Amino acid sequence: MGTWTTVSLPLPSSxxxxxxxxxxxxxxxxxxxxxxxLFLFPALLVIVGLVAYxxxxxxxxxxxxxxxxxxxxxxxxxxxxxLLRSEQFLRAVVNTVSYTAIGVGFKFLLGLSMxxxxxxxxxxxxxxRSFLLIPWAIPTVMSALNWRWIFDDASGLINNVLVRLELIxxxxxxxxxxxxxMLSVITVVIWQGTPFFTMSFLAGLQAIxxxxxxxxxxxxxxxxxxxxxxxLPRLRPIFITAVMLSAILTSAGIxxxxxxxxxxxxxxxxxxxxxxxxxxxxxxQRLGMGAAVSLIFFPILVVFIVFLTRRMLREKGE
Amino acid sequence: MALRVTTQRRVxxxxxxxxxxxxxxxxxxxFYWMIATSLKHxxxxxxxxxxxxxxxxxxxxxxxxxxxxxxxxxxxxSLAVAAGSTLLSMVIACLGAYxxxxxxxxxxAFLARSLVFTYLVPTSLLFIPMFAMMSVLRLTDSLHGxxxxxxxxxxxxxxxxxxxxxxxxxxxxxxxxxxxxxxRVGALLxxxxxxxxxxxxxxxxxxxxxxxxxxxxxxVFTSTTSARTVTTGLVNFMSQDVFFWGPLMASTVMSALPPVLMFxxxxxxxxxxxxxxxxxx
Numbered sequence: 001m002g003t004w005t006t007v008s009l010p011l012p013s014s015x016x017x018x019x020x021x022x023x024x025x026x027x028x029x030x031x032x033x034x035x036x037x038l039f040l041f042p043a044l045l046v047i048v049g050l051v052a053y054x055x056x057x058x059x060x061x062x063x064x065x066x067x068x069x070x071x072x073x074x075x076x077x078x079x080x081x082x083l084l085r086s087e088q089f090l091r092a093v094v095n096t097v098s099y100t101a102i103g104v105g106f107k108f109l110l111g112l113s114m115x116x117x118x119x120x121x122x123x124x125x126x127x128x129r130s131f132l133l134i135p136w137a138i139p140t141v142m143s144a145l146n147w148r149w150i151f152d153d154a155s156g157l158i159n160n161v162l163v164r165l166e167l168i169x170x171x172x173x174x175x176x177x178x179x180x181x182m183l184s185v186i187t188v189v190i191w192q193g194t195p196f197f198t199m200s201f202l203a204g205l206q207a208i209x210x211x212x213x214x215x216x217x218x219x220x221x222x223x224x225x226x227x228x229x230x231x232l233p234r235l236r237p238i239f240i241t242a243v244m245l246s247a248i249l250t251s252a253g254i255x256x257x258x259x260x261x262x263x264x265x266x267x268x269x270x271x272x273x274x275x276x277x278x279x280x281x282x283x284x285q286r287l288g289m290g291a292a293v294s295l296i297f298f299p300i301l302v303v304f305i306v307f308l309t310r311r312m313l314r315e316k317g318e
Numbered sequence: 319m320a321l322r323v324t325t326q327r328r329v330x331x332x333x334x335x336x337x338x339x340x341x342x343x344x345x346x347x348x349f350y351w352m353i354a355t356s357l358k359h360x361x362x363x364x365x366x367x368x369x370x371x372x373x374x375x376x377x378x379x380x381x382x383x384x385x386x387x388x389x390x391x392x393x394x395x396s397l398a399v400a401a402g403s404t405l406l407s408m409v410i411a412c413l414g415a416y417x418x419x420x421x422x423x424x425x426x427a428f429l430a431r432s433l434v435f436t437y438l439v440p441t442s443l444l445f446i447p448m449f450a451m452m453s454v455l456r457l458t459d460s461l462h463g464x465x466x467x468x469x470x471x472x473x474x475x476x477x478x479x480x481x482x483x484x485x486x487x488x489x490x491x492x493x494x495x496x497x498x499x500x501x502r503v504g505a506l507l508x509x510x511x512x513x514x515x516x517x518x519x520x521x522x523x524x525x526x527x528x529x530x531x532x533x534x535x536x537x538v539f540t541s542t543t544s545a546r547t548v549t550t551g552l553v554n555f556m557s558q559d560v561f562f563w564g565p566l567m568a569s570t571v572m573s574a575l576p577p578v579l580m581f582x583x584x585x586x587x588x589x590x591x592x593x594x595x596x597x598x599x
Contacts, residue, residue, distance in 0.1 A: 032423055033421075033423040037423060039421070040413070043410050043414035043433065043474075046470060047432060047436050050467065051444065051474075055439070055443070061450070068449060113337060114341055117334040120331055122334075122338075131342065132345055133581070137578045138574045139549060141533045142552075150348060157351045160370065161370070191344070203590075222322070223327060249440060252440035252443065254534055277538075280446045281449070301439075304438075309435045313434055
């Protein structure tokens with residue numbers, strides 16, 4: 001503030017008021033502008049330094065043969081060519097799509113059911129809600145470790161119980177059986193991710209005015225009709241936001257696969273972030289190849305991201 | 319007709335109760351197994367004598383964690399990284415959000431959009447170039463490196479969340495203060511921030527738990543024990559293919575406790591903040 005204090009000069013009294021007012025307006029505008037950029041500068045620095053620059057350098061990297069700490073050598077489109085020819089990459093594409101679709105699909109259905117259930121009147125609902133949300137609050141790594149132990153070949157909970165009930169004679173290798181591994185991992189994804197949907201949908205349900213249902217009831221609408229003509233349309237915007245956000249985070253989520261199966265057995269659970277991780281940081285440290293994997297998937301993600309950006313800003317009235 | 323709807327509701331209530339019980343079990347069983355395992359002797363964990371309910375509960379696993387692993391160091395590191403990145407991102411986000419919410423300058427809308435966009439770019443797209451960058455800057459294996467790296471997520475998210483909240487603080491109050499000789503910084507500190515306390519709580523919760531829970535950057539940027547956090551230190555227990563599940567589950571319980579307790583305390587605000595934008599879908 002201090003730097004902008006005007007020093008009053010001896011001016012002819014007729015111009016003095018005018019000058020003073022103009023100065024004040026100028027001062028006001030200058031303040032907003034300069035202060036605006038000044039205030040946003042650190043945030044801008046973060047965006048540029050920690051997202052924009054790394055992203056741009058990832059693009060450059062995909063055209064290079066590069067290891068960490070060493071300068072890259074330009075090799076044109078070789079990384080992309082090699083990837084598109086590799087069976088492992090194609091498998092990762094298929095896996096990522098089914099992993100995301102099944103995971104998000106079940107999270108959505110379970111989340112919606114739970115939101116509807118918690119929206120019914122019931123003693124102790126608040127307590128149940130808090131409890132059901134805990135899987136979301138637990139660090140993902142901890143859930144992954146816990147589930148790895150639950151699925152354990154020899155002494156895990158599932159095998160333990162199944163043997164006890166004499167349903168199986170040999171224990172089942174949930175995470176290393178090629179037919180079961182993917183389903184096992186998706187189960188964990190659903191366990192951890194359902195609360196997010198429950199929370200979002202429940203908030204949406206509670207925002208629907210009760211009068212709508214009362215009016216429909218007077219008109220003789222059945223519960224199913226009320227659901228499909230009032231509840232579903234009202235929840236639609238939340239459906240879209242939640243599904244898109246979850247699709248981005250599920251497909252790009254690396255922790256469950258990394259800890260539960262590490263992409264195995266024989267790439268059955270290999271999804272793109274894990275493949276990128278293996279190529280870039282496993283043995284050969286081919287950073288360019290790893291970056292290329294992520295970048296091929298970026299166009300799909302970016303559609304979701306742009307769409308969501310618009311929605312999230314609209315909700316904030318920007 | 320009205321009667322029929324009432325009957326339908328009664329049936330649905332029954333179905334709902336049943337579904338709720340199933341869902342509670344599905345949610346609770348993994349927790350139970352985690353806690354039960356942490357309280358068992360090895361004899362009850364593996365082999366023929368394995369039990370479902372700990373017969374002779376023991377805290378031995380917890381003692382083992384503290385005695386034989388650098389768990390205290392991991393805890394300290396996690397706390398330092400979480401506190402550091404939360405504090406920094408709070409300051410940066412408050413300033414940025416205030417600028418976008420209140421100050422009029424060219425490029426404001428564009429900056430708001432890039433913030434949200436940045437927040438939505440998942441870290442698994444960025445960890446490879448980030449790793450290369452951190453190596454060049456010699457910020458690998460350091461808590462400072464992690465604090466800086468986490469800002470890339472925390473700042474956009476916090477700014478976006480605060481921005482919406484700041485806008486809801488009545489402008490009149492601020493203008494009144496400014497007429498009384500308060501400048502922009504004073505207005506932010508004395509009027510806007512105190513009125514945005516719930517949002518500040520949410521933002522603190524999110525950045526703190528994000529840093530506490532983060533795995534990928536912490537795992538990729540760190541190769542020595544000295545800079546490991548709770549999440550990566552644990553995984554390292556099993557990287558040698560030696561699973562001692564008792565101590566592992568004991569440390570899992572302890573590491574999950576802080577974010578869960580924070581969540582339960584701040585739940586009301588967190589749910590509101592989460593439904594606005596959400597993290598961890």
